[in-house]
Each structure stands twice: as C-alpha cells, then as structure tokens.
Amino acid sequence: MVDNKGDATKLHLIMVGAELIHQQGFNNTGIAHILKKAEVAKGSFYFHFTDKEAFGLAVLDHYVERMKSIIQPIFMDDTLSAVDKLFAFHEKFLQIFTELNFSHGCLIGNLSQEMSDISPVFSKKISAILNSLTFAFQKVIEQGIANKEFNSTLEPVYSAAFLVDSWEGALLRMKVQKSAQPLENWFVFVKEILIKK
C-alpha cells in the first residue's frame, strides 16, 4: 500500500523526469540522472515504476493533464467565440514558450518523433493523445461553423487535424530558430484557413 509520502515521492520523480525528458529527450535521460536530480534512491524508483518505459508513460500522462488544465478552461468557456478560443490558445502557449526562451517544444511532439518507431506502447498512447487534442479543436471549429464565424465548407475533423499537425510543426521550427515567429505565422494561416470567405 502506498502511503502519502510514497505518492509524494512518485509525483516528485515524475515532475523531475518530465523536466529532464522534455528538455533533452527520453533516450538521452538516464534513470541515474533523474534519481540524482530528484535526490531519490533507486529502490524507490522501482517501487513506483516497473521500468523506464512505465516511467515515461507516467510522465506523458502528467504532461497531458497539464496541457488539459491549460486548454480546457479556454475551450470550455461558453462566453468565448470560436475565434476568441483559438486566439486565447495561441496567446497562452506563446506566453509559455516565450518564458521557456522557445526551448523544449511540445513533449507530445518530441516523443512522437523520438519514440513512435521504437515503442509501440508509446506510439499507441501518443496517437490517442493527438486524437484527443484534435477532437478538442474539432469542437471549436464546429462551434465556429455553427455561429457563422468560420467557412461552412470546412470539414471539422480534417481541419482540426491540420491545425494540430501544423502547430506541432511550428513548434519544431520555433525550437530551431528560438523565435516566436513560426507560432505567429501558424496563427496567421489558421485564421486564413478558417475565416476565409
């Protein structure tokens, strides 16, 4: 049975691991490094996680919960128009990445690139996460079409997938250029695609 102290250690390990993996990749982050930075003993790590893969999946879950806690209050806000929701999403993540000096990128995109050819378990989980993010955008696009903010010929699910994919691509370029410009450019084209007459 895991007591409160055990749960706190588990969360601490996940948070330290998330930071390291987000920064330098999953394969490039050894358990020894995580333990050292977290100041936690090896036995405690293996008490909470069967192996590094299980740990990585827990880190991914933790990251998705943080993403949800940012996106849901925006996308679920009934007082916002669809355009306002997309604008608020863009502004919020621009602020987050500006504070990180345009480093890190999106952990989901990073792990897509790094893990999807070498771990079917990661791949399946990341695919479900991307579908869920796409679904969140789809709902906003449907709202925008219903309220005549957006072009009615759009197919919400495909438009949403393109928005998510192009956002991940813009984050890649942001990381390389260390600049907000790719994200700003992304938003220009998002409006162009959705709002066009």
Add this chain to the structure above:
Amino acid sequence: MVDNKGDATKLHLIMVGAELIHQQGFNNTGIAHILKKAEVAKGSFYFHFTDKEAFGLAVLDHYVERMKSIIQPIFMDDTLSAVDKLFAFHEKFLQIFTELNFSHGCLIGNLSQEMSDISPVFSKKISAILNSLTFAFQKVIEQGIANKEFNSTLEPVYSAAFLVDSWEGALLRMKVQKSAQPLENWFVFVKEILIKK
C-alpha cells in the same frame, strides 16, 4: 591525404550512420553501434571525424544532398506549373515514406527536435537547411502567383515557411499513426491555402 579507399570508408560510415540516426535518433545511436554495423574499426572513424558531433553534421549534409537530388529536379523543371511541382513533391515523398512503412520521418525535423536545445552547432545548421527548403518553396509560390495559379494576396516567404513547418508536423503525425493520411491531409490544405479565390 585521404586515398580513394579512405573516402569510400568515410561515405560508408556516413550512410550506415544516417540510416541508424534516422531510425533511432542521434543520442540513441552510439559510435560502437555504427562501427559494428559498418564493420569499420574505431581508429578509422576517428581518422575521418573528430567526434560524434562532427559525424552527425556530416550525416546531415549527406541527407540534405539526398533531399536536394529529389526536390531540385522537380522544382527546377520548367515544363511544370507551380501546382504540378507541389503535387510532384507531395507524390514523391508519399512514395518514399510509404516504402518506409511511414517510419523514420524527416531527419531534419527529427534533429530539429532532438538537437536544437542541446547543440548550437546543430541548431544553426538545421536552421539554415530549413531556410533553404523554405526558399525553394518560396520560388514555386512566386511562380504560381506570377502565372495566376495562386492567390495573389499570398506573401511567398511566409506561405512557404508555413508549408514547410506544416509538412514537418504532418510527418510527425504520420510516424505516430503509421499512415499516409496526415500527408494527404497536408496536401489538401496546401491547395486550399494557395489556390483559394
């Protein structure tokens, strides 16, 4: 002085390394693994490359030359319209990734994600490569505008950057889903953005 055999060994190392790095990432690929697969001695590796970073940069150069040898004959073909060039680009890479079972992704995108926070040398090189790819697309977009195939209100350099970034994002999703669908969806929106009235 490097003799022909030395040059052949160097190219062999680069080709084996390119395959491994493309497949499993730079940090995840040890020199020992490359040497074993290439059946080359350690001394020979260090005769040709000062360190693993220098090797990685040579692999990137090699990959860019391969990309150029695919893209230039299409984009420089004076008999093709701008739409035909983009269609031929899309079809060619779709074929390449289909043959790879939608694995690997783009080495430039992969290394953007993996290296741009941890190696300024890689980052600078990748940024220049992405700018050069963007410039190639920009020329095609300018042709399309001049020939009234594309919307004249487009700003070629920003449209080109968005095309490149969204293509890299589509390749990420392709790798996760192991499907052509994200690339097909990318091309639908490329046409939507460029050809819209």
